[in-house]
Amino acid sequence: MSRFDVFREAGNPMFNDNQLKLGIFGPNVNNSCSMTLAETSFKPDFKTNVKIAHMMEDAGYECIVPVARWRGFGGPSNFNGRCMETYTWASAMAAVTKKIYLFCTSHVPTVHPIVAAKMISTIDDVSKGRIGLNMVCGWFQKELEMFGKKMEHAQGYRYATEWIEVVQRMWSEQYFDHKGEFFEIQDAWQEPKPSQSPRPVLINAGSSAPGMHFAAKYTDFHFSFLESIEQGKEWTNHMKRLAWEEYNREINTFTTSFVVCRPTEKEAWEYYNYYVRERGDDEVTDMICRLFNVDTASQSKEFNKKFRENFIAGWGGWALVGTPEQVAEKLVKVSETGVSGTLVSFVDYLEEMPYFNERVLPLLEQAGVRKPNKESAAAEAGMVEAERAAAEVAAAK
Template sequence: MSKETGPREPLKFAYWVPNVSGGLVVSKIEQRTDWGYEYNKRLARTAERNGFEYALSQVRYMASYGAAYQHESTSFSLALMLATERLKVIAAVHPGLWQPGVLAKFLATADHLSGGRAAVNVVSGWFKDEFTRLGEPWLEHGERYRRAEEFITYLKEIWTSEHAELHGDFYRLHDFDLKPKPLSGPDRPHPEIFQGGNSTAAQEMAGRVSDWYFANGNTPEGIATQVGNVSGVAAGHGRTVRFGVNGFMVARDSEAEARDVLREIIDRADREAVEGFGSAVTQAGKSAPDGTGMWQDSTFEDLVQYNDGFRTGLVGTPEQVAEQAIRHKRAGADLLLLGFLHFQEEVEYFGERVLPLIREMEAAEPGATSTPVAGEVA
């Protein structure tokens, strides 16, 4: 079963917050991107002026595969929300390293401070050392997703119920009333809950409990398959889910220039770091009972961008990139989560050269709507 057809909202855009050192590619190529707060504050303001509605703060607790330094995701997300006016910032978190009630309280406060712009990405986790070196147990694949599903169920229960009750295998609630609740409205009963993962377990979990499903980079055909799988599960539970797709964008004035940049990124890959990352994550992907986990078929070149962003095909001239973005929208994507080599400059290039073409192409689609998109430059 696929998503319902009919008029679609304009494609939304998010960017990866570079709150982790090393940029968005594991390469020794020059990256004019900085992981510090001042750079990120300026970037957030640039992004909301150039058509980005969301930003995703990464979560890392220790050095790994080229990322030597990391700022914590929830506090960094709140700081970026307070530095902007419209940007919704999604904080990635790991169940197992957070007590969900504590996170629910933090996000409720952040939601009030930001005027309703807090969101969360619940990540089941792939980096075993982050758990074991902190003295926390490491669960196998299926158990991590069962815990993540309970974690999301807990968040929703505590945010929406005055007498929250939950009796799960991992978490429990006993007649608990969180005050204040997060801000709510007709289209947003609580902060939006995002979730990633490519495995069957991840897709089924998204269909049951998540608001958004983030997919690793893929072709439009691959995305369409995932959209169909998740939407089918969601429909069986009387729900709908929206879909985000990871992509690394290399838009340049000529296709040759864009291809040369991509080739240099890969040619100058930090081979030791990429191979170490690949060894860790492909084992995580294959640990799913049916071998369908994330990265289970990723090549060395794919892993240079650590969420398979090259696979999404957003490389070329502004026209070529816009056409590929539309292909992903037709496949069911509601949002593209973008990474860049030089964030500040390329976010501006996207807003000036790529986004207007995407909006023109959307307007020409059958049954197109003219819904304005907040934050875009007129």
């Protein structure tokens, strides 16, 4: 039996029968994924996150992935400057949810692996086996410098490799010694251990060659951006082949998208134009372009415009702009690449997500990429039965 079969038999939602799985990205940081100054009711506080999570559970989503940030990027919006720390966020969210799979995003240079292993095991107990780990090495140097850390890229993945190997031994072994390049541990011991079989789900979004090899060797899902439908197929096939041929492992892929769904295409693009082109935070976008070493001077105006707009709109995610039918069609095409699912983001979750859930999700069920949500179906059947009973009472009078 493969590792994926074990996850599936254990009822892990990340391995359910839905061809296209859905999650939410970054509800724990201000602006979430949108670098904009547009008005919104969204706040990255616990109360709002609980409301979002309950909407997700009612609609049948699979997961939430928070963003790990220790400082903002500056600019008028100070993008992602307000952030709920992800281990404590995950533990709190675990206590008030029942089905959704939660991830903890962790900068591996900032947390000792023994501490990380213990915290994830604790959240595993709180959540009854619904916590996974998203490992990031850290690319925003100002954050790592706050911790007195500064690593070259290749060194970062050597560190991450040793880090996750210690974490996994803490989860599965008792009384072991470890001596490596970065950690020396004597007589390691931990209780409790995670209840999940075979272990908590691991994800990573490394895009360099060392990052992709790290993901292929250790994780269950590799996260990345879609540049095109064809590129999505090539990326997924590459990662599956890399994992199997180099490490004799299975791996899936996951991407991220931003949603602007309205009754008409005109309304959707009008709102996109407002929050991206009129109210986009150009200052923070310039800063992020520099951090990603985007040489705008050597690119065409069309490339620069599209690249910048995608970052403002949703951290470079795949654009889902249009009517419910158009958004559903685009999601079906994402599914056809072989990508397991997508995290979605909204400018205003509480205002926009209910419409997406009500209008788009049934279309995905009709297209066969998602199974009917049992709770929604049961609730609808209950309403029909209640209406029938009320009609009978009225007729009897």
